[in-house]
Amino acid sequence: MPLDTKQLKRLLSAVEDTREDEIHCDECLAGMAEFAETQLVGMEVPAAVQRIQAHILTCPECTEEFELLLEILRSSSSDLP
Numbered sequence: 001m002p003l004d005t006k007q008l009k010r011l012l013s014a015v016e017d018t019r020e021d022e023i024h025c026d027e028c029l030a031g032m033a034e035f036a037e038t039q040l041v042g043m044e045v046p047a048a049v050q051r052i053q054a055h056i057l058t059c060p061e062c063t064e065e066f067e068l069l070l071e072i073l074r075s076s077s078s079d080l081p
């Protein structure tokens with residue numbers, strides 16, 4: 001028996017529910033340098049990196065890590081001629 005529209009919609013919304021945009025700290029840390037780069041050069045944050053940005057905004061631990069990383073990147077780039 002083929003799926004009717006109602007079943008299909010339910011199925012699709014279930015898929016959407018599981019496709020959370022939230023990521024975990026380890027994923028955030030893994031992509032953090034990439035996000036930091038975008039902040040340093042003032043470029044637009046790519047869609048893939050927006051999840052990292054969103055996590056940093058909601059996670060105090062990652063915010064701390066991110067600020068440290070920015071400090072390091074800023075001080076090392078200021079050494080450049």
Ligand SMILES: [Zn+2]
Nearest residue numbers: 025028059062
């Ligand atoms: Zn985190």
